[in-house]
Amino acid sequence: xxxxxxxxRRPGGGSSSPCMADEVDPQYFDPMAVDPEQARDVxxxxxSERKALRDARKTLTSHQRQTVATALMAALGNVLDRRxxxxxxxxVAFYWPIKDEPDLRPLMSDLIxxxxxxxxxxxxxxxxxxxxxxxxxxxxxxRGHWNIPVPPEDAPAVHPDIVLAPLxxxxxxxxxxxxxxxxxxxxxxxxxxxxxxxxIGLASARLSTIFPQPHDIxxxxxxxxxxxxxxxxx
Numbered sequence: 001x002x003x004x005x006x007x008x009r010r011p012g013g014g015s016s017s018p019c020m021a022d023e024v025d026p027q028y029f030d031p032m033a034v035d036p037e038q039a040r041d042v043x044x045x046x047x048s049e050r051k052a053l054r055d056a057r058k059t060l061t062s063h064q065r066q067t068v069a070t071a072l073m074a075a076l077g078n079v080l081d082r083r084x085x086x087x088x089x090x091x092v093a094f095y096w097p098i099k100d101e102p103d104l105r106p107l108m109s110d111l112i113x114x115x116x117x118x119x120x121x122x123x124x125x126x127x128x129x130x131x132x133x134x135x136x137x138x139x140x141x142x143r144g145h146w147n148i149p150v151p152p153e154d155a156p157a158v159h160p161d162i163v164l165a166p167l168x169x170x171x172x173x174x175x176x177x178x179x180x181x182x183x184x185x186x187x188x189x190x191x192x193x194x195x196x197x198x199x200i201g202l203a204s205a206r207l208s209t210i211f212p213q214p215h216d217i218x219x220x221x222x223x224x225x226x227x228x229x230x231x232x233x234x
Contacts, residue, residue, distance in 0.1 A: 039213060042211045042213060043180075046177060046180065046210065046211075047180070049168075049169060049207065053177070053205050054099065056205075057168075057205075058100055060100070065100070065103075068102055068202065069104065071225035072224070072225055073104055073106065075224075075226075075228065076104065076164075078227075083162065087161070089117050090117065090162070091116070091118075091158050091159070091160045091161050091162070092111060092118055092119070092162045093119045093120065093121060093132045093163045093164060093195070094108050094119070094120060094164050095165070095200075096120055096141075096148055098148055101166050102200060108137075112136060117134060118136070119132040120132065120135045120150060121150075122144055123144060123145040123146075127181075127182075127186075129183070129187040129190040129191070130184070130186075132158050132160050133152075133158070134155050134158055139152075139155065159191065159195075160195045161195055161196065162195055163184070163187070163188070163196070163198070164198050164199075164200050165178065165197060165200065165219065166199075166200055167201035167222070168205065169201070169205045169206070170199055170205060170207065170210075170219075170229075170230070171209050171210050172206070172208075172230060173209070173212070173218060173230075174199075174218035174220070174221075174230045175209075175210045175212050175216055176219055184197075184217075185215050185216060189215075189217060196220050197217075197220045198222075199223065200223055202225065203226045205224075206229070218232065
């Protein structure tokens with residue numbers, strides 16, 4: 001990514017996945033982008049930023065990780081409390097923490113105790129929308145794609161009302177930099193009605209832009225240990 005490219009690029013579109021697709025296919029780019037060469041430039045730039053941000057995240061101490069997770073769970077609880085919900089049971093899709101991501105599992109159990117249904121994303125078919133399966137603290141987890149723990153095949157599949165998306169980076173327009181596979185973008189584009197989406201990550205992971213592409217979908221909220229740092233007006 002050259003300075004000329006950065007100077008000429010104009011933001012306009014979100015990013016990625018709960019998986020490690022960038023490691024499976026480091027040259028990943030979306031063929032639906034307007035300019036294939038530009039899409040490759042963006043993909044290479046994102047790969048570099050992704051590595052730098054993940055390396056920085058690895059430097060956090062155990063105490064710092066716990067402090068961040070505790071602050072995020074408190075902030076997320078406040079956001080969820082503010083969300084009006086119509087229906088018998090609210091379904092919130094979390095994610096299983098990998099690669100030094102903030103661990104929100106204590107909140108998952110607390111929400112279930114309060115009557116919320118919790119689900120986790122599953123890659124049933126590569127390069128396709130995610131499927132969400134119900135999770136409880138008693139769920140017998142199995143290894144899914146990229147060895148990420150997922151609920152078993154016999155766990156009920158559900159349509160979530162709220163989806164949490166882990167992020168590696170984020171920008172002030174609500175776009176997230178994920179792991180590069182595009183799974184959350186495909187999923188949010190596919191689900192109808194579209195769930196309320198919340199990107200979860202570190203305040204220090206803010207970027208001036210992720211250079212959004214046509215397939216990218218912005219989050220409704222970006223949430224960090226500092227609280228809601230972005231909220232869409234809708």
